[in-house]
Amino acid sequence: MIEPTTANATRASSTAQEEPPQSRSPITSLLLRQETTLAVVIVLIGVFIELRNSTFASVANLTQILQSTVIYFVMACGTGLLMIGGGLDFSVGAVFTLGGITTAWTLVHGVAWPAAIALGIGAGVIVGVINNLIISRLHVPPIIATLGTFFIILGVNVQITGGTDILPLPTSFQQLGQTKIFGVPVMILYALAVGVVSWFILEMTRFGVNVRALGGNREAAIGNGVRVQRLDRALYVLAAGTAALAGIIYAAQVGSGQVEAGGASTTLQVITVVLIGGTSLFGGLGSITGIAIGAILLSEIQDGLIIAKIPPQYNNIVTGTILICAVAFDHLRRNRLYRR
């Protein structure tokens, strides 16, 4: 959809994917978008923190927020696509670690970094395939299947590393996570690339439409001849693959394969980002822009509360409150969007 960039912002943003019917006023439809609400919340929190500590809005701090968004966002792209397709993956936090340590382990055993990265992502892909096989062949519900593989992979991770971090990693690899291009940390550019590709897949390809159909009404997708089993497999592979990729980016950033990185809290943070971003737990609805804003919001809270010298326990309290509000809003939105 190409519109002149001079068109006012209200118009332009309301023409995006889930376009509400024309009978609704542009303002109502804009307000009904999860992204709008989240952007407002981000600004409000930003203003609140800035008032308490004026270093918040500095370029250095905002860059820092974006940088800490990268890991969650990259993972949330894959997990988000999966959840829009009606799936769920609890193993991503462990796959994150697995991706990082697989790449680190192969690096310290003399493998060149491009191959090491490929092997790290490959480890994630294998987990995705296994998750899908457990769900489709053994008929274990996704939440249980991936919770099971989550624990298994946590164990495997310790088995691979002997419980200690893998280091030192070659500088050529570390540079991949630490250099800056025109002052912008290269990590942020990776996240941007993953985001653009994910957005393209979801909004512009037949695959993306089929994913929405699958999540929106699985029976209907089957009845209309959508090849759902292939889609399912691709989605679990994407979720685990991006989790492994995020782990590799993290390993490059910190310069080691950390066995303690990731885990349950990472899984929960990623799912929280996806849900806050307006993705329905029941599938069908959701967008990559929403997920991006959700990820930024979460990083903003984590960063901002420290800067505003608010005790750390409030971090979780605020995150939990925002999650509940976001999902309640999602429900409200669905009710307004559809007749029942």
Next chain:
Amino acid sequence: MTALPVVIDGIPGAPGTPSLELRDVEKAFGQVLALKRVNLTAYPGELHAIVGDNGAGKSTVLKIVAGIYSSDAGEFRINGERVAWRGGAAEAHERGIAVVYQDLALVECLDIATNMALGNLPRRGRLMLDRKRMEREAARVLDDLKIRVGSVKTPVGLLSGGERQIVAVARAVRLDTQILLLDEPTAALGVRETAHVGGILRGLRDQGKAVICISHDLEFVFEHADRITVMRLGYTVGTRSVAETTRDEIVGLITGSLAPDATEADGGKRT
């Protein structure tokens, strides 16, 4: 989709290769025999109704033809060629069968145009969706059928039950297949909309398509169908030409107060 020879005669009783033929088809779900012996023959240019009480097995027949279930025994032919589904509904699509399910199989969060193209999305390049073409096609089909549901970009979740039903019918029409199966296509419709759908189905028949329609609505069936196959308790008990039967006879076959045809074993074939 292969081009199929179209036999436009539309006259019941005319010979020709049936578009769809089921012979002695059986289907069990665990211990329950859903279909015990089903014979059905539908010709090009025919509007063929399947009637029967709840639990007679009508929807199971539809799902076998649609590729959702596979039959346990019996023969299933499309245009004279014996088939056994392996690829599910996608394969049925490719073999020229379009289906309107009783639950309509629409995705609420997607718009009308996308719903109408589902399973057969127009492509641009290898992977991309040609959204413009999709919307154009949807608008054209709705226009041709004189269906007014507003913009094709309206999410299906916003439509009324009747509008949804008509979108589901339009989707099947868009596929332009030789065989159309509809499960209770008028269930949610008012009088005028029912007549509209009847008109659409007759139009498709006149184009030489085989239109097979499951319905409870005998009034609709007698007004629009050419032939009626009656199902009872997992059997097909008889097939009648609408011109040569009465409502009493059909009701009798449905309820079992009339004995099933002795010739039923030959598949309701016209002699």
